Amino acid sequence: MGVMSASDLLVSCEDAARTYGRGSGAVVAVHGANCAVKRGDRIAVVGPSGSGKSTLLHLMAGLDRPTAGRVSHPGLTGGTLSQLIGIVFQGPSLLPPLTAAENVALPLRIDGVPEEEAAARALAALDSLALHGLADRLPDELSAGQAQRVAVARVLARRPRLVLADEPTGQLDSETGRQVMTVLLAAADEVGAGVVVTTHDLQIAQELDTRWHMADGRLVSSDVEGDGAQ
Numbered sequence: 001m002g003v004m005s006a007s008d009l010l011v012s013c014e015d016a017a018r019t020y021g022r023g024s025g026a027v028v029a030v031h032g033a034n035c036a037v038k039r040g041d042r043i044a045v046v047g048p049s050g051s052g053k054s055t056l057l058h059l060m061a062g063l064d065r066p067t068a069g070r071v072s073h074p075g076l077t078g079g080t081l082s083q084l085i086g087i088v089f090q091g092p093s094l095l096p097p098l099t100a101a102e103n104v105a106l107p108l109r110i111d112g113v114p115e116e117e118a119a120a121r122a123l124a125a126l127d128s129l130a131l132h133g134l135a136d137r138l139p140d141e142l143s144a145g146q147a148q149r150v151a152v153a154r155v156l157a158r159r160p161r162l163v164l165a166d167e168p169t170g171q172l173d174s175e176t177g178r179q180v181m182t183v184l185l186a187a188a189d190e191v192g193a194g195v196v197v198t199t200h201d202l203q204i205a206q207e208l209d210t211r212w213h214m215a216d217g218r219l220v221s222s223d224v225e226g227d228g229a230q
């Protein structure tokens with residue numbers, strides 16, 4: 001990609017920490033984390049349950065604020081963080097009364113995209129997630145894997161510059177989970193987004209370029225020399 005410019009730096013965490021509660025009951029979910037996500041990065045955050053993966057992701061998403069240190073998004077300009085960051089959650093997140101296509105189009109319409117264009121972009125996003133033919137199905141009529149692909153299509157249709165996914169395959173069998181991850185990565189490539197995925201599944205983690213390891217709230221290592229995590 002050549003020399004990195006500030007606009008390529010999607011998220012920067014500098015000694016970012018998050019403590020829940022106070023006094024003797026305080027839990028340090030994330031200890032001063034130093035990490036960065038750049039355009040084109042594909043990062044898996046791995047570690048045991050309770051090690052702070054979701055908390056770190058929420059800090060990077062701007063869904064939560066650090067109790068110490070700093071999280072900034074130098075390269076995310078030209079819109080609000082919620083427009084520029086796409087978040088995929090673990091569980092079912094589609095609105096039951098809307099079809100797959102309507103679910104994908106809804107955030108675009110909320111963003112002010114005209115009806116017809118929103119519908120066209122929704123269909124294109126469904127296509128790129130290999131969901132052609134399922135556009136008119138209700139969430140109830142989809143398998144868990146298909147529903148999660150629709151949820152990914154809904155995120156990617158907004159053309160986010162950063163995709164943050166918290167255990168996106170956590171409720172899927174491993175084969176379906178791998179398929180969802182493969183189409184997620186391909187679709188993220190199409191829109192040129194950086195991708196960070198928390199996962200317990202080491203096979204899924206292997207599909208990404210870099211792995212950040214967390215233990216007891218600390219970002220302990222990264223398996224790629226010279227990248228963002230320290």
Ligand SMILES: Nc1ncnc2c1ncn2[C@@H]1O[C@H](COP(=O)(O)OP(=O)(O)OP(=O)(O)O)[C@@H](O)[C@H]1O
Nearest residue numbers: 020027028029047048049050051052053054055056
């Ligand atoms: N809202 C909260 N209030 C108090 N403690 C919390 C809260 N959310 C998380 N924690 C604690 O912070 C620590 C890190 O939690 P986090 O959910 O980030 O871990 P995780 O690695 O994502 O776990 P899992 O893999 O089980 O999802 C845990 O000890 C957890 O109990």
